[in-house]
Every structure is written in structure tokens, then in C-alpha cells.
Amino acid sequence: MDHARIDLEHLLRTAGLRVTGPRLAVLDAVGTHPHAEADQIIAAVRESAPRVSHQAVYDSLNTFAERGLLRRIQPRGAVARYESRVGDNHHHLVCRGCGLIRDVDCAVGLAPCLTPANRHGFTIDEAEVIYWGTCPDCADRRTGAPPHELRE
Amino acid sequence: MDHARIDLEHLLRTAGLRVTGPRLAVLDAVGTHPHAEADQIIAAVRESAPRVSHQAVYDSLNTFAERGLLRRIQPRGAVARYESRVGDNHHHLVCRGCGLIRDVDCAVGLAPCLTPANRHGFTIDEAEVIYWGTCPDCADRRTGAPPHELRE
DNA sequence: GTCGCAAACTTGAATGACTCAAGAGAAGAG
């Protein structure tokens, strides 16, 4: 618990950011709720710090995403989600049925598809891969109960 | 171009959709404005058909995306964009500076990265790849050099 | 320790892409 807090403090300081209660709470919440959306993070933060404003959470999330402390993912048709696993070039599996997101490592290697056929003069620094499909639960559900939500 | 209109009509009919003025206008606008957002498509549609409602455009775009007549792309932090190039598994190059989007074919082949290391039981039907980077103009602008060519 | 100030936070309102709803209008099968 406490040494985790020390780690988060260190993370903030090395990023040149001030250490504050709301920020520690946001970092902690993102760590314990991978792929959560802003709403869920606000709720999680308020469990330990009820007086934190939604604005502070958004500010923190944006700042952290900007500085690379966490990663924002936003599948089409969905709201933004956040995760603390950064810098390891992993990708995401998204269920078209229920929106479930899972992490996956790419089969090709550490930097998959980083070389498109024609880079049009761009300097490329990241390849983001989203695999679209159906999760096991939704596949089962399709033969019985009606689907969930987030249909496309 | 009348034969282009015939093609669009055919496209709608084979998708089991009724042929209407607004729909033809939307298909045409997406074709001539690749990677445009809904707003721009509404504006383009209204050049030829001023009385079309924004709702009709959204309905059309959603229906077309659902039926595979066009593709919706939505880089994180940006609003949805649409393109008429479908079914050829191409990907996108997105500039972090100005949001410019360009099509790219994947170097790996027709179905890049369709096999993640662990599919968690998912049935995967699409791999979406976004290359993030800086376009030539934004790179020049950053070093004070004169711009390159016209934005898309 | 405490001063000063930029960074961060709170409160509250605003924005804007997108959706919902209800009724009118038109496509197209029979």
C-alpha cells in the first residue's frame, strides 16, 4: 500500500508533475481498473477521496496521457478508456458485442507493422492495433438471450 | 457524371437499401471527400441538396457503416470520419500535429497482424491499424521551413 | 520556517457531436 504510493509519487516527480492527492488517487484508480472510462475512474477516486471534482480527474487523465504516464484508448463509437500499461507496445482486442477490452501482445514482435507500404513522408512513432471481434460470452449469448449494447 | 450515379444506385440496391436523394448525395460526398467528418459531409451534401437534414446524413452514415458500404474511422481524441474505400484491408497514417489522415497499405500483406499472441477466446474479424506520427508539413513547420503542399 | 507564485483544484456553465422521438413523405412491391 504505502510503497505503492511512494512509487506513484516517484512517477509523478520524475515526470515533472506536482504530487497531489487527486493525482495519486487517479493513478491508483487507473492501475486497479484497467480499461476504465473516465466515469468509472471518477467513481473509484471518490471512494478514497470523495471531494475530488470531475474536472480534476479529467485534467489529470489528460496530463498523464500527454506525458506518457498512461495511455488513452478510444475504439470507434466508444468513449475514451485509460490504462497504466505503457511503453510495451501491446494492443487491444475489442468485443463488438459488449465492448470488453483485453490486452494482447502482437504475434509479429515488438514493433508490429511499424513499416507501412508507403509512409507518405510521415515520421511514424507508434502503430496502434485494434482487433475487432466477439468475446466468448457474447458468442454464447448469441445463441440464446438478446445481445447487450454497443452494437455497431 | 450520370454513370457514377448509376453505380451509387446499384450499390444501394444490392445492399437492400432504398435509393433516395439524400443517400446518393451522402455516398457521393464521402467518395469525393475522403476522411471527412460528419460536419463536412453535411456541408458537401447541402451544396447539391440544401434541404437535407443533419439527421438524414447521420442516419445514412450509420446505416452505410453498418452495411459495409463505407467505413467509419475514429482516431482517439478525434470525431468520427468516413471513407468509401472498403474491403481492401488498408490502414491509416494520422498526423499528431494537424490530424491529416492518409491511406496506407500494410507492408505485411493482406491481413496484417490478424493473429495476436493470445486471442482470449475471441473470434476476430478485423484488425484495425493506425500509424501515429508527424506529416511532412508539420515536421517542416516545427523547424521553420516553408510548407509542402496542400492539406487534404 | 515562511514567502511567493505557478501549478493544480473547485464550482458551475457551456460546447458540440450525436441520438431520440413523432409525425410527414416517398420508394417500390404487388
Next chain:
DNA sequence: CTCTTCTCTTGAGTCATTCAAGTTTGCGAC
């Protein structure tokens, strides 16, 4: 031509996210 059903219009509503203004606080400097 007629009828059914799909599509369109109008107008209001939603909701994630941002903007703005004023207050508080972290923390380097004295």
C-alpha cells in the same frame, strides 16, 4: 394505383468533455 414500410424532417435531448474564473496548494527560494 395502393399500401406498406422505410426514410426524412423537425426539434428537443443527452452526455462526455471542455472552458472559465476564482481559490487553494505544492514546493523551490530565501
